Amino acid sequence: MKDTGRVEAFSDGVFAIAITLLVLDLKVPTQPPLLAGLLAQWPVYAAYLISFLFILIMWVNHHWMFQHIVRVDSTFMLFNGLLLLGITVVPFPTNVVAQYILTPEQNVAAAVYNGWFFVIGVFFNLLWQYASRGGRLLSKSDHEAGLAQIITARYRWGGPGYFAAFVLSFIWAPASLALNFLLAIFFALPREMSYPWRRAAKS
Amino acid sequence: MKDTGRVEAFSDGVFAIAITLLVLDLKVPTQPPLLAGLLAQWPVYAAYLISFLFILIMWVNHHWMFQHIVRVDSTFMLFNGLLLLGITVVPFPTNVVAQYILTPEQNVAAAVYNGWFFVIGVFFNLLWQYASRGGRLLSKSDHEAGLAQIITARYRWGGPGYFAAFVLSFIWAPASLALNFLLAIFFALPREMSYPWRRAAKS
Amino acid sequence: MKDTGRVEAFSDGVFAIAITLLVLDLKVPTQPPLLAGLLAQWPVYAAYLISFLFILIMWVNHHWMFQHIVRVDSTFMLFNGLLLLGITVVPFPTNVVAQYILTPEQNVAAAVYNGWFFVIGVFFNLLWQYASRGGRLLSKSDHEAGLAQIITARYRWGGPGYFAAFVLSFIWAPASLALNFLLAIFFALPREMSYPWRRAAKS
Amino acid sequence: MKDTGRVEAFSDGVFAIAITLLVLDLKVPTQPPLLAGLLAQWPVYAAYLISFLFILIMWVNHHWMFQHIVRVDSTFMLFNGLLLLGITVVPFPTNVVAQYILTPEQNVAAAVYNGWFFVIGVFFNLLWQYASRGGRLLSKSDHEAGLAQIITARYRWGGPGYFAAFVLSFIWAPASLALNFLLAIFFALPREMSYPWRRAAKS
Numbered sequence: 001m002k003d004t005g006r007v008e009a010f011s012d013g014v015f016a017i018a019i020t021l022l023v024l025d026l027k028v029p030t031q032p033p034l035l036a037g038l039l040a041q042w043p044v045y046a047a048y049l050i051s052f053l054f055i056l057i058m059w060v061n062h063h064w065m066f067q068h069i070v071r072v073d074s075t076f077m078l079f080n081g082l083l084l085l086g087i088t089v090v091p092f093p094t095n096v097v098a099q100y101i102l103t104p105e106q107n108v109a110a111a112v113y114n115g116w117f118f119v120i121g122v123f124f125n126l127l128w129q130y131a132s133r134g135g136r137l138l139s140k141s142d143h144e145a146g147l148a149q150i151i152t153a154r155y156r157w158g159g160p161g162y163f164a165a166f167v168l169s170f171i172w173a174p175a176s177l178a179l180n181f182l183l184a185i186f187f188a189l190p191r192e193m194s195y196p197w198r199r200a201a202k203s
Numbered sequence: 204m205k206d207t208g209r210v211e212a213f214s215d216g217v218f219a220i221a222i223t224l225l226v227l228d229l230k231v232p233t234q235p236p237l238l239a240g241l242l243a244q245w246p247v248y249a250a251y252l253i254s255f256l257f258i259l260i261m262w263v264n265h266h267w268m269f270q271h272i273v274r275v276d277s278t279f280m281l282f283n284g285l286l287l288l289g290i291t292v293v294p295f296p297t298n299v300v301a302q303y304i305l306t307p308e309q310n311v312a313a314a315v316y317n318g319w320f321f322v323i324g325v326f327f328n329l330l331w332q333y334a335s336r337g338g339r340l341l342s343k344s345d346h347e348a349g350l351a352q353i354i355t356a357r358y359r360w361g362g363p364g365y366f367a368a369f370v371l372s373f374i375w376a377p378a379s380l381a382l383n384f385l386l387a388i389f390f391a392l393p394r395e396m397s398y399p400w401r402r403a404a405k406s
Numbered sequence: 407m408k409d410t411g412r413v414e415a416f417s418d419g420v421f422a423i424a425i426t427l428l429v430l431d432l433k434v435p436t437q438p439p440l441l442a443g444l445l446a447q448w449p450v451y452a453a454y455l456i457s458f459l460f461i462l463i464m465w466v467n468h469h470w471m472f473q474h475i476v477r478v479d480s481t482f483m484l485f486n487g488l489l490l491l492g493i494t495v496v497p498f499p500t501n502v503v504a505q506y507i508l509t510p511e512q513n514v515a516a517a518v519y520n521g522w523f524f525v526i527g528v529f530f531n532l533l534w535q536y537a538s539r540g541g542r543l544l545s546k547s548d549h550e551a552g553l554a555q556i557i558t559a560r561y562r563w564g565g566p567g568y569f570a571a572f573v574l575s576f577i578w579a580p581a582s583l584a585l586n587f588l589l590a591i592f593f594a595l596p597r598e599m600s601y602p603w604r605r606a607a608k609s
Numbered sequence: 610m611k612d613t614g615r616v617e618a619f620s621d622g623v624f625a626i627a628i629t630l631l632v633l634d635l636k637v638p639t640q641p642p643l644l645a646g647l648l649a650q651w652p653v654y655a656a657y658l659i660s661f662l663f664i665l666i667m668w669v670n671h672h673w674m675f676q677h678i679v680r681v682d683s684t685f686m687l688f689n690g691l692l693l694l695g696i697t698v699v700p701f702p703t704n705v706v707a708q709y710i711l712t713p714e715q716n717v718a719a720a721v722y723n724g725w726f727f728v729i730g731v732f733f734n735l736l737w738q739y740a741s742r743g744g745r746l747l748s749k750s751d752h753e754a755g756l757a758q759i760i761t762a763r764y765r766w767g768g769p770g771y772f773a774a775f776v777l778s779f780i781w782a783p784a785s786l787a788l789n790f791l792l793a794i795f796f797a798l799p800r801e802m803s804y805p806w807r808r809a810a811k812s
Contacts, residue, residue, distance in 0.1 A: 006211060006266055008615060013219030016622030017423075019697060020630060021223060026701040034705070034714040038721065052697070056690045060683070063615055074263070078391060081259045088222060088255070092229040096237070105237040112241065188687060209414060209469055216422030220626075224426060277466070281594060284462045291425060291458070295432040299440070308440040315444065412617060412672055419625030427629060480669070484797060487665045494628060494661070498635040502643070511643040518647065 007072050007080060014084045015059040018091065022051055025095045044098040047113075050177065051094040053184040054117060055087060058124065061155075061187070068151075069131050070139045079127040086120035101173065110169035110176045117180060118162035125155055158187070210275050210283060217287045218262040221294065225254055228298045250301040250316075253380065254293050256387040257320060261290060261327065264358075264390070271354075272334050273342045282330040289323035304376065313372035313379045320383060321365035328358055361390070413478050413486060420490045421465040424497065428457055431501045453504040453519075456583065457496050459590040460523060464493060464530065467561075467593070474557075475537050476545045485533040492526035507579065516575035516582045523586060524568035531561055564593070616681050616689060623693045624668040627700065631660055634704045656707040656722075659786065660699050662793040663726060667696060667733065670764075670796070677760075678740050679748045688736040695729035710782065719778035719785045726789060727771035734764055767796070 026044060029037025062083075072080075093113045100109035131137040132148035161183045168176035229247060232240025265286075275283075296319045303312035334340040335351035364386045371379035432450060435443025468489075478486075499519045506515035537543040538554035567589045574582035635653060638646025671692075681689075702722045709718035740746040741757035770792045777785035 006215065006269075009212065009618065010215045010219055010262060010266075012615065012619045013216055013622055014223055016619055017220055017223040017626055018226075019693070020623055020626040021226065023627075023630065023697050023700050024227070024633070026698070028701070028704045028708050032712070032714055034709055034717045038705070038717075048698075049694075052694055053690075056693070059619060060686055060690075063619075066615075074392075077263055081256075081263075084222070084259070085252075085255055088226050089229070089251075091226050092231070095231045096241070099231050100237055103235070105235055108237045108241075189683075209418065209472075212415065213418045213422055213465060213469075216419055217426055220423055220426040221429075224429065227430070277595075280466055284459075284466075287425070287462070288455075288458055291429050292432070292454075294429050295434070298434045299444075302434050303440055306438070308438055311440045311444075412621065412675075415618065416621045416625055416668060416672075419622055420629055423626050423629040424632075427632065430633070480798075483669055487662075487669075490628070490665070491658075491661050494632050495635070495657075497632050498637070501637045502647070505637050506643055509641070511641055514643045514647075 004066055004069055004072055007077060008066050011062060011080060011084060012059070014088060015055060015062070018087050019052060019055040019059075021091050022048055022055075022094060025091060025098060043101045046177070047094045047098040047101070050181050050184060051090050053181075053188065055090060057184055057187045058083075058087060058120065061124070065128060065131070065151075068139065069137045071137050073137070076127070076130060076137060079123070079130050083120065083123040083127050086116070086123045089116065090120075097177070101177070106173040107170050110173035111166060114162060114165040114169050114176050114180055118159070118166050121158040121162045125159060128152065128155060158183070161186075207269055207272055207275055210280060211269050214265060214283060214287060215262075218258060218265070218290060221290050222255060222258040222262070224294050225251055225258075225297060228294060228301060246304045247301040249380070250297045250304070253384050253387060254297040256384075256391065258290060258293060260387055260390045261286075261323065264327070268331060268334070268354075271342065272340045274340050276340070279330070279333060279340060282326070282333050286323070286326040286330050289319070289326045292319065293323075300380070304380070309376040310373050313376035314369060317365060317368040317372050317379055317383055321362070321369050324361040324365045328362060331355065331358060361386075364389075410472055410475055410478055413483060414472050417468060417486060417490060418465075421461060421468070421493060424493050425458060425461040425465075427497050428454055428461075428500060431497060431504060449507045450504040452583070453500045453507070456587050456590060457500040459587075459594065461493060461496060463590055463593045464489075464526065467530070471534060471537070471557075474545065475543045477543050479543070482533070482536060482543060485529070485536050489526065489529040489533050492522070492529045495522065496526075503583070507583070512579040513576050516579035517572060520568060520571040520575050520582055520586055524565070524572050527564040527568045531565060534558065534561060564589075567592075613675055613678055613681055616686060617675050620671060620689060620693060621668075624664060624671070624696060627696050628661060628664040628668075630700050631657055631664075631703060634700060634707060652710045653707040655786070656703045656710070659790050659793060660703040662790075662797065664696060664699060666793055666796045667692075667729065670733070674737060674740070674760075677748065678746045680746050682746070685736070685739060685746060688732070688739050692729065692732040692736050695725070695732045698725065699729075706786070710786070715782040716779050719782035720775060723771060723774040723778050723785050723789055727768070727775050730767040730771045734768060737761065737764060767792075770795075 025048060026041075029041070031037060093116045097109045097113040100106060103109075128151065132152065135148065138148065162180070165176045165179045165183065168179060228251065229244075232244070234240065296316045300312045300316040303309060306312075331354065335355065338351065341351065365383070368379045368382045368386065371382060431454065432447075435447070437443065499522045503515045503519040506512060509515075534557065538558065541554065544554065568586070571582045571585045571589065574585060634657065635650075638650070640646060702725045706718045706722040709715060712718075737760065741761065744757065747757065771789070774785045774788045774792065777788060
């Protein structure tokens with residue numbers, strides 16, 4: 001039943017493409033002056049940066065997760081598919097927020113953006129829960145080491161964090177994006193210190 | 204003659220890109236109000252969802268198929284190329300149905316969409332038939348276990364199912380899309396129960 | 407110095423993306439009636455089909471080539487890069503021919519299309535010549551078996567074939583595209599029979 | 610802690626997609642005469658060529674770098690992510706320079722283009738510095754052989770080179786692009802001669 005290799009390869013492909021397609025949201029200004037036109041697009045760049053960071057971090061976490069998963073089954077592949085669905089859509093809300101963040105509709109735009117990230121966070125947790133519950137798809141040693149609980153604890157903050165950003169969207173849109181950015185930074189922080197058990201993980 | 208690795212890698216790449224390019228069909232509304240504009244696009248989202256699910260399931264099945272194939276030849280690679288041709292085109296009929304499903308031309312749009320899925324199903328069966336006929340490209344143990352017949356039996360429903368959706372397009376377009384969606388769900392169902400022989404398959 | 411794996415992986419990625427990006431040339435008709443609009447685009451579909459087949463076959467040949475190459479060096483990677491440059495550009499002349507083949511400018515469009523394929527053929531032969539000349543990057547057994555000459559003989563027809571299509575473009579554009587299509591079919595034909603030595607190749 | 614495989618695979622995917630997406634900047638002329646329209650776009654082709662070469666060379670160097678790296682950690686993955694961020698954005702400044710190089714705004718356009726390449730060069734050096742400082746992520750034998758210093762010396766020219774191109778943009782835009790092109794050629798030159806130690810590197 002073990003065959004994580006191709007699932008990882010396919011997922012890597014989807015992550016890599018989604019993160020690269022974000023660039024299609026960057027449009028060259030059609031009217032001079034060029035410099036002013038480029039600078040006026042700063043919300044587009046900010047949205048690009050946050051989305052890039054978000055997908056990158058989701059990939060890094062997906063990567064860590066698979067270091068502990070030693071087999072896959074069909075249900076797992078469906079949950080993984082849900083996560084990939086979430087990731088592939090990211091360029092769309094990114095574009096929404098980039099185009100509307102400086103308009104009176106900024107609250108709706110930020111809510112769409114943060115709300116979608118929350119949905120992806122839920123998908124990610126579903127995937128991890130399915131894989132780790134009772135050590136279902138983990139290696140025996142990882143399961144016995146209580147690894148699942150430690151990782152679960154860490155991921156726990158994703159859901160409420162993005163939900164808070166979603167709620168904040170309706171009150172103060174720029175702050176909700178800043179919170180979203182901070183969440184990405186938090187999840188991006190090196191975890192060498194917090195993952196002492198990793199040395200014992202499957203190579 | 205054995206060299207399935209790179210064929211799988213190339214196919215994975217094509218599946219991953221096609222499934223991610225679907226997002227380019229999602230356009231940001233250009234006129235306020237934003238929320239109304241986003242909600243009015245629901246057919247686009249529905250088409251996105253069905254196409255995403257369809258490509259994902261085709262990938263999962265392609266993946267299972269390769270678990271039993273132990274060598275490739277040039278003819279197989281051509282049939283595989285035909286299947287990939289079908290998959291890469293999917294964003295186009297998806298866009299057609301998304302733009303026309305709420306217009307008087309919905310029957311033509313649904314027929315194009317369901318008809319293309321039918322064609323892909325035919326390509327998929329051609330590929331599997333070529334690989335499994337007489338155990339041509341299977342491992343000896345899989346062949347002797349009668350595996351080919353079991354899988355063939357399962358895939359048998361794809362052709363008639365999508366053909367029925369195609370015919371239904373001309374009568375009642377929304378129902379034909381619903382049938383298409385149900386077919387995807389059916390093929391997505393975990394097959395742990397129906398695939399007891401998988402434990403004996405090549406690892 | 408041996409490290410063909412990542413070069414193959416990168417090349418596979420480029421081939422897979424280029425072949426999938428072709429779909430972006432397929433545009434949904436904006437005015438009813440839909441069916442007539444779709445049918446009127448047949449040159450777009452024809453160009454799509456030829457280009458898809460061409461890239462697929464280039465990939466298959468690239469794949470066979472790497473079955474005999476056991477090491478890479480920087481010069482080889484540059485030649486490989488040239489080939490990839492040729493492949494990534496394909497969606498552009500495809501679009502040119504699709505939009506202009508039914509206009510009075512069909513000769514220029516066909517010449518651009520066939521001419522570019524000729525250039526790619528030259529790049530492909532440069533790559534193969536560099537790798538095989540004196541058995542430079544081949545395994546010793548392949549070299550001694552005279553494999554290089556056999557393959558070189560086969561590829562020999564690519565250059566003159568596409569050049570003929572290029573010249574024909576100025577005289578009779580539709581025929582030049584038909585010739586291009588026939589060349590793709592020729593190179594796509596299974597070579598089980600003509601490659602008896604393959605069984606002895608590196609696995 | 611060793612797991613360079615998937616980082617390489619993901620990076621390869623991003624490089625491959627970014628290099629292929631460049632083709633979307635090539636637009637088919639909408640008005641006859643076709644030939645004149647195609648020729649008038651020469652700045653687009655020139656920008657395409659330089660950017661393609663640049664990404665290709667960054668990939669080749671990334672590839673060499675990983676031949677000496679035997680483990681990754683989270684910090685390294687973040688620096689690698691920064692580099693990938695730089696690479697994925699390349700189609701955007703390419704488009705800027707293509708559209709504005711023949712206008713009075715050519716200096717701003719060239720500065721954006723060369724400036725972005727300079728930023729990528731900085732990211733690349735950060736990544737290499739982090740990996741090689743004290744032999745952190747290198748194999749012991751590579752570290753002891755003083756490999757890091759040799760490579761560092763070679764990469765040293767990237768930063769000042771692209772910075773010079775950036776400064777030159779404001780004085781003489783076409784020359785700055787020519788310098789950029791020459792830098793790519795310089796880094797593309799085969800390094801068989803200058804890398805005698807490579808034979809001893811990890812296979």
